[in-house]
Amino acid sequence: MKIRAARRQDREQVLAFCKHTFSWGDYVDRVWDTWFSAKNGRLLVGEHGGRPVAMSHVAICPDNSAWLEGVRVHPEFRRSGVATELLERMLAHAGRLGARQASAIVAINNTASQRMMEKNGFIVISNWVYYSTEAKLGARKTGARRAGPGDLPAIWEYLKQSRTYRQSAGRYVRSWQWYMLDSKAMRQLVKEGRVAVAGAPIDGIAIINNDGYWGRTDVLQVVYLDSEKSARDLLSFATNLYGQGGFSRLHILCHESRHLTSMVEKFRIKESERFLLYSKVITG
Numbered sequence: 086m087k088i089r090a091a092r093r094q095d096r097e098q099v100l101a102f103c104k105h106t107f108s109w110g111d112y113v114d115r116v117w118d119t120w121f122s123a124k125n126g127r128l129l130v131g132e133h134g135g136r137p138v139a140m141s142h143v144a145i146c147p148d149n150s151a152w153l154e155g156v157r158v159h160p161e162f163r164r165s166g167v168a169t170e171l172l173e174r175m176l177a178h179a180g181r182l183g184a185r186q187a188s189a190i191v192a193i194n195n196t197a198s199q200r201m202m203e204k205n206g207f208i209v210i211s212n213w214v215y216y217s218t219e220a221k222l223g224a225r226k227t228g229a230r231r232a233g234p235g236d237l238p239a240i241w242e243y244l245k246q247s248r249t250y251r252q253s254a255g256r257y258v259r260s261w262q263w264y265m266l267d268s269k270a271m272r273q274l275v276k277e278g279r280v281a282v283a284g285a286p287i288d289g290i291a292i293i294n295n296d297g298y299w300g301r302t303d304v305l306q307v308v309y310l311d312s313e314k315s316a317r318d319l320l321s322f323a324t325n326l327y328g329q330g331g332f333s334r335l336h337i338l339c340h341e342s343r344h345l346t347s348m349v350e351k352f353r354i355k356e357s358e359r360f361l362l363y364s365k366v367i368t369g
C-alpha cells in the first residue's frame with residue numbers, strides 16, 4: 086500500500102467507498118473539498134493497484150496539537166494494517182510540524198476504531214455526548230447572560246475548580262474538532278460573543294456556536310457546557326437563541342456527566358451519539 090498526499094482526481098473514487106461507512110452514511114463528501122484545500126492540514130490517501138482505497142486527514146489546531154479524522158479503509162482492504170500506517174504517517178507529519186499531542190474522536194459503538202486507536206497507543210481522556218433536535222422549543226426564563234471581557238477572571242476562577250472542565254479534558258468543540266479551551270481560546274470566544282455565563286459569582290459556563298460548520302449555517306450548537314447549579318439557565322439561554330434565531334437544528338455537545346445529561350433530557354432533547362475522546366503524546 087502506497088500512502089501519499091491526496092490528489093484532486095482521487096475525490097470520486099474515495100467518496101465511492103465512503104458512502105455507507107456508518108449506519109447513517111458518512112460525512113466525508115461534505116468535508117473533502119475543505120480538507121483538500123486546507124492550509125493547516127494534510128489529506129492522505131492509501132493507493133493500491135493505482136486506485137485510492139483508504140484516506141485520512143490530520144489538522145494542526147491553533148493550540149499546535151494535532152487532530153486526526155476521517156480514517157477510512159475500503160472494506161476489502163481492512164485488517165491489513167492500512168489504518169495503522171495512516172495513523173503513523175499522520176503522527177509523523179504532526180510531529181515534524183512541532184505538535185506534541187494528537188487527538189481524535191470515536192463513536193461509542195465503533196469498536197473496530199476503538200481497538201485500532203488503543204492498539205496504536207491512544208488512550209481515552211474524556212467521554213462526550215451529542216444531542217440533536219429539530220423540535221421547536223418555546224421561550225424560557227433564564228438567569229444566564231452573554232459574557233463580556235470583564236467576566237474573564239471570574240470565568241477562569243470557575244473553570245480552575247470545575248470538575249466538568251477536568252472531565253471534559255479542557256476541550257470544546259469547533260467544527261467537530263475538539264480544541265483546547267485555554268485562556269487564549271476563552272478570550273477569543275468571549276470577544277466573539279460565544280460565551281454564556283450564569284450565577285453571581287459565576288457558577289456555570291456554556292460556549293455557543295451560531296455560525297454553523299462545514300458551510301451549514303442553520304445549526305446552533307452548544308459546544309461546551311459546564312455547571313452543577315445553572316445548567317438549566319444556560320440551556321434555556323441557548324434554546325432561546327435557537328428559537329429566536331431562525332435555526333433549523335440544535336446540537337448540544339458536552340461531557341457525559343449525569344447532572345448535565347439529565348438536565349438536557351428535561352428539555353426533551355434526545356441523545357444522538359456518544360463519543361470517546363482519544364489522545365496520544367507525540368514523541369520523537
Ligand SMILES: CC(C)(COP(=O)(O)OP(=O)(O)OC[C@H]1O[C@@H](n2cnc3c(N)ncnc32)[C@H](O)[C@@H]1OP(=O)(O)O)[C@@H](O)C(=O)NCCC(=O)NCCS
Nearest residue numbers: 156157158163164165166167168169191197198200201204
Ligand atoms: C476502523 C478502520 C479504519 C480500521 O482500519 P484497518 O486498516 O482495518 O485497521 P488496521 O488493519 O490497521 O487494524 C489495526 C488494529 O485495529 C483493531 N481492529 C481493526 N479492525 C477491527 C475490527 N473490525 N474489530 C476489532 N478490532 C479491529 C485490531 O486490533 C487491529 O490489529 P490486528 O488486525 O492486528 O488485530 C476500518 O475498519 C474502517 O475504515 N472502518 C470504517 C470507518 C471508521 O470507523 N473510521 C474510524 C472513524 S473514528
